[in-house]
Amino acid sequence: MLIEKEKMRYARQLVMPSIGEEGQKKLKHSHVMVAGVGGLGSLSSIYLTSLGIGHLKIVDHGSVQISDLNRQILYNERDIGLKKADIAYEKLSLLNSDIEIESICEEIASENILRLIKEVQIVIDGTDNFETRLILNKTCFEKKIPYIYGGIFGFKGKMTTFIPGRTACIECLCPKKEEVAPVVPVVGPIPGLIATLQVLEALKLIVEFGHPLAGKLLSFDGETMIFSYFDIKKRPGCQICSE
């Protein structure tokens, strides 16, 4: 059940019929992992914390650099050089002390992914490379965990929700480890928007309302303000998601 403080804290979402007290309890008992707390992950982790996700796991091995500060809103100038996972833990704990926040300063790899993902219900992509995404994708499909992809470049952002047993997977879009430009051009509002939508997807999946963006890729162009949607095909013979 929810205690009085929680009822006050979450009052604005408890009054929403799609959430209500039952939905809030589901959030309280949920376990979400944010893989990478950079441009996408720093914003998604803030909103997940605010929502009252009961157990939030954040995984990142990087340190804050001055060039992160144009978009990674969890951090400030005092944090430069410090580990993102540590700073994220500190700031998110100040935002909501009633939830369990677990911060892990490790690079996601094939060797540790099973341990990292243990008991996680949903994985939110905050990574910046396809190698890690393919590891997350494979493990999420093996363990039947929804994987909410997000990616950005310049004024463009894309996202989708991969649901094992139901949708195509990221390998259907990107079968091999595509190289990412060494310096990805980006302005804060683009990861901000995509991360916000990723959290909205997680909220719907946990509380079980609405329609997730399953099987559809959302593409946003910030220069034209056009949102496009594409039905992703399963790649014939995909080793990850083919039945």
Added chain:
Amino acid sequence: MKIRIDSNFVLPGMEGIDEIDLNLSHIKLRKILEELTLRSSGRVKFIRPMTDFVDPMDFLIEINGLPNSGSKEALEMGLNEGDLVTIKLSPLGGG
């Protein structure tokens, strides 16, 4: 001339169709992409109107399995009967 079409997403207006047959003796890649846009009722603009090329952050193009940059010049590439044009959504890598 018949041009085969493949994609990693459902092309609106091309559901269940894997070729375009145009009554033309010479066809350029640009024409095929414009035709696909037309068939999608304008929903999918492969050639970006602002720049007049295919932005690789939107779509990746291949002709018979070989990458085509989608630049203005590359869009003028002539196609032959039975050529395969593949259009892929490109996931974005930054985060």
